Amino acid sequence: MSPYLEISPEVQQALAEHKPVVALESTIISHGMPYPQNVETALNVEKIIRDNGAVPATVAILGGKLKLGLTHEEIEYLGKKGQDVIKASRRDLAVLVARGEDGATTVATTMFIAALAGVEVFATGGIGGVHRGAEVTMDISADLEELARTPVMVVCAGAKSILDLGLTLEYLETKGVPVVGYGTSELPAFYTSKSGFSVDYRMDTPEEVAAAFRASRGLNLGGMLVTNPIPDEFAMDPDVINKAIDDAVAQAKAQGIHGKQTTPFLLAKVKELTGGDSLDSNIHLVYNNARLAAQIAVCLAR
Ligand code: PSU
Ligand code: MN
Secondary structure, three states: OOOOEEEOHHHHHHHHOOOOEEEEOOHHHHOOOOOOHHHHHHHHHHHHHHHOOOEEEEEEEEOOEEEEOOOHHHHHHHHHHHHHOOEEOHHHHHHHHHHOOOEEEOHHHHHHHHHHHOOOEEEOOOOOOEEOOHHHHOOEOHHHHHHHHOOOEEEEOEOOOOEOHHHHHHHHHHOOOOEEEEOOOEOOEOOEOOOOOEOOEEEOOHHHHHHHHHHHHHOOOOOEEEEOOOOHHHOOOHHHHHHHHHHHHHHHHHOOOOHHHHHHHHHHHHHHHOOOHHHHHHHHHHHHHHHHHHHHHHHHHO
16 A cells, blocks of 8 residues: 555555445545535535445645545635635646645546545536637646556546537547446536537446446556436536536636636636536535446446
8 A cells, every 4th residue: 555645544445345435536626616515515425425335535735644534624624725725636736745735636646536536436516628719728627647547447527618629539539538428328418418429338227337437447548537427406508508608618718817717717707607506506516426336336346
């Protein structure tokens, strides 16, 4: 086990007994949602995972330690600090560890830390991807590279159309990442269940997804992306959300927002422009993903 890892006693015991464990990211807490809804959501997600028979392992970097399994106090700390916590992607890991600092883990770093401990399933809201205009800016999330190389399954609600969804799928294809639609053959677009783009494979049961991932592990391949559509009752009106996203992207461009600020800026703007409706959708799709991830983890552990 890596000397940089610090695993909570509960997660340690689950791993030792080969019980199902589901990893959770912390950037969604610090940068993805406002306080106090972020903390409330993070704690509810942990409960949903437990209710579905798995052990939750929220991931973060605290005092330079790669932590798997946080206490309620640690989740509260990250949620309160919000954007003042460093958003830690792969390139930030070494420096934060060396300096003994804190960091909220993105999809990329959460996958990396989960894999260090042998955790195979990870639930979140949305992943980073190829940004609109990336053919000029080259703004492509490190999440995609991590999916290519790290053997963890990420259960998400697709990607927000703050990204170029078509280019994101092309990139994942190039990198050899299978994209599964859960109960759908269309890539979900986070706030809505449809994007107009097809996924590689449709699967309808947790067993089916677990079997594909088991084969992936056996073949020594990388990660896998499972996209789970937002339930209809929580989905947003496509016209409303697309207008908000277009406006947010235009404002980011006008203000010269770039680099790691781009995604948090867009997430906050979209929320502001939709008057909080998008936050409610966001919270419910995360719950929906947590439930599915736990069910898949249970199948994998059998
Ligand atoms: N997309 C969301 N919510 C989020 C994120 C993305 O809908 O909270 C966060 C995740 O932590 C993701 C990160 O890994 O943003 C991607 O950031 P970037 O695009 O800078 O790689
Ligand atoms: Mn980026």
